[in-house]
Amino acid sequence: xxxxxxxxxxxxxxxxxxxxxxxxxxxxxxxxxxxxxxxxxxxxxxxxxxxxxxxxxxxxxxxxxxxxxxxxxxxxxxxxxxxxxxxxxxxxxxxxxxxxxxxxxxxxxxxxxxxxxxxxxxxxxxxxxxxxxxxxxxxxxxxxxxxxxxxxxxxxxxxxxxxxxxxxxxxxxxxxxxxxxxxxxxxxxxxxxxxxxxxxxxxxxxxxxxxxxxxxxxxxxxxxxxxxxxxxxxxxxxxxxxxxxxxxxxxxxxxxxxxxxxxxxxxxxxxxxxxxxxxxxxxxx
Amino acid sequence: xxxxxxxxxxxxxxxxxxxxxxxxxxxxxxxxxxxxxxxxxxxxxxxxxxxxxxxxxxxxxxxxxxxxxxxxxxxxxxxxxxxxxxxxxxxxxxxxxxxxxxxxxxxxxxxxxxxxxxxxxxxxxxxxxxxxxxxxxxxxxxxxxxxxxxxxxxxxxxxxxxxxxxxxxxxxxxxxxxxxxxxxxxxxxxxxxxxxxxxxxxxxxxxxxxxxxxxxxxxxxxx
Numbered sequence: 001x002x003x004x005x006x007x008x009x010x011x012x013x014x015x016x017x018x019x020x021x022x023x024x025x026x027x028x029x030x031x032x033x034x035x036x037x038x039x040x041x042x043x044x045x046x047x048x049x050x051x052x053x054x055x056x057x058x059x060x061x062x063x064x065x066x067x068x069x070x071x072x073x074x075x076x077x078x079x080x081x082x083x084x085x086x087x088x089x090x091x092x093x094x095x096x097x098x099x100x101x102x103x104x105x106x107x108x109x110x111x112x113x114x115x116x117x118x119x120x121x122x123x124x125x126x127x128x129x130x131x132x133x134x135x136x137x138x139x140x141x142x143x144x145x146x147x148x149x150x151x152x153x154x155x156x157x158x159x160x161x162x163x164x165x166x167x168x169x170x171x172x173x174x175x176x177x178x179x180x181x182x183x184x185x186x187x188x189x190x191x192x193x194x195x196x197x198x199x200x201x202x203x204x205x206x207x208x209x210x211x212x213x214x215x216x217x218x219x220x221x222x223x224x225x226x227x228x229x230x231x232x233x234x235x236x237x238x239x240x241x242x243x244x245x246x247x248x249x250x251x252x253x254x255x256x257x258x259x260x261x262x263x264x265x266x267x268x269x270x271x272x273x274x275x276x277x278x279x280x281x282x283x284x285x
Numbered sequence: 286x287x288x289x290x291x292x293x294x295x296x297x298x299x300x301x302x303x304x305x306x307x308x309x310x311x312x313x314x315x316x317x318x319x320x321x322x323x324x325x326x327x328x329x330x331x332x333x334x335x336x337x338x339x340x341x342x343x344x345x346x347x348x349x350x351x352x353x354x355x356x357x358x359x360x361x362x363x364x365x366x367x368x369x370x371x372x373x374x375x376x377x378x379x380x381x382x383x384x385x386x387x388x389x390x391x392x393x394x395x396x397x398x399x400x401x402x403x404x405x406x407x408x409x410x411x412x413x414x415x416x417x418x419x420x421x422x423x424x425x426x427x428x429x430x431x432x433x434x435x436x437x438x439x440x441x442x443x444x445x446x447x448x449x450x451x452x453x454x455x456x457x458x459x460x461x462x463x464x465x466x467x468x469x470x471x472x473x474x475x476x477x478x479x480x481x482x483x484x485x486x487x488x489x490x491x492x493x494x495x496x497x498x499x500x501x502x503x504x505x506x507x508x
Binding site for chain 2: 050052053054070071074076083084087088089097099101103
């Protein structure tokens with residue numbers, strides 16, 4: 001399977017924060033979810049891919065073309081957390097502007113999306129709800145037939161009904177196996193529904209990049225009392241939440257001791273417990 | 286590039302009303318000074334100048350407010366082209382205001398004023414080019430909000446220098462009145478049209494240099 005985005009030896013430093021990614025491939029035909037806490041490096045990674053920031057080192061290619069070249073972005077659609085057009089503009093203005101930017105701009109496709117999303121063409125953006133603005137951003141990002149869609153917290157602050165509608169569009173877009181989505185989101189339930197792969201970034205490093213289904217089979221949540229906890233090999237504990245009566249452990253599925261009650265771990269559980277574990281390890285150092 | 290230029294022109298549509306009011310205001314002032322033919326024409330030039338210098342600030346203000354820079358840089362356009370578009374939009378507006386001045390001149394002529402000289406068209410263009418060449422790299426470097434004070438300071442500096450020079454010349458004149466008169470005579474004896482043409486060439490050169498500097502700043506900017 002070819003890669004839509006390839007990242008090699010990427011380093012970007014801001015003061016005491018460093019994003020360092022030795023290698024990351026985003027295969028064609030998949031939805032890659034990017035997760036991590038605030039300040040973990042998700043937006044820095046997306047900005048690096050879009051060449052919005054000057055990286056210290058490393059190479060990034062989009063469909064085999066260096067991201068430094070403007071034409072690499074011809075087949076990329078981008079949706080940010082906010083619409084980046086002046087609030088006095090209309091959807092019609094957005095259409096006129098982007099028609100003059102993208103070679104493959106498709107007016108009919110854009111109008112099709114705006115009709116599907118029930119977006120008024122003549123109303124000013126300041127009169128749009130947040131959901132409508134996001135839908136317009138998405139329509140604008142898709143109307144030039146991109147092969148790669150990059151979303152930076154695009155679904156944050158949107159109600160579940162609209163989010164679901166947007167997720168359906170993503171799933172429709174990804175039906176073409178040449179299409180790829182890279183989506184960073186705090187709303188992990190959305191990624192759990194739609195993503196094929198999950199990349200977890202913490203403190204500027206990739207903790208894991210796994211197929212979602214493999215990841216969710218890889219770990220188990222184990223609930224145990226204090227006595228049982230004492231019998232668990234500490235090296236097998238990936239993450240731990242303790243309470244008065246015992247603990248909830250995140251463990252590799254194949255390391256759960258016989259007789260312990262375990263349940264499938266969600267992506268959010270995995271992320272939170274690993275972050276806590278890393279924070280605790282740092283405190284102990 | 287067409288899309289980026291269109292974006293700025295659509296943004297300017299929002300300030301078109303302000304521009305229209307300015308035009309009417311200065312045309313009205315011109316009519317009120319019909320007795321002084323040169324005065325009527327100079328109001329038109331001032332109007333052109335005010336609009337020309339308002340444009341780069343308005344465009345950059347709209348961009349900054351909505352975070353357009355981030356989106357613009359994610360489009361399949363080099364940053365150099367994005368900067369070049371802004372400079373091109375400024376030239377389009379300068380061309381437009383010059384046309385308005387020309388039409389205004391025709392109107393005033395119909396009411397019996399003398400026709401404006403060639404230099405009267407060039408002077409607002411020259412000052413606009415100088416001003417835009419000066420402020421645009423500052424806006425790209427610091428953004429509209431932060432650069433507002435720098436722009437005011439930069440614009441005040443020449444005025445203060447001129448004021449200082451006049452005070453100095455006034456003091457000097459008290460001591461040696463003939464040298465002051467000589468200086469003024471020397472200044473007024475400079476042929477106007479060649480001076481304006483030379484200033485236009487220098488302003489155009491500065492405009493290009495300013496664009497290259499803005500491109501350099503914007504290329505290295507973290508968005």
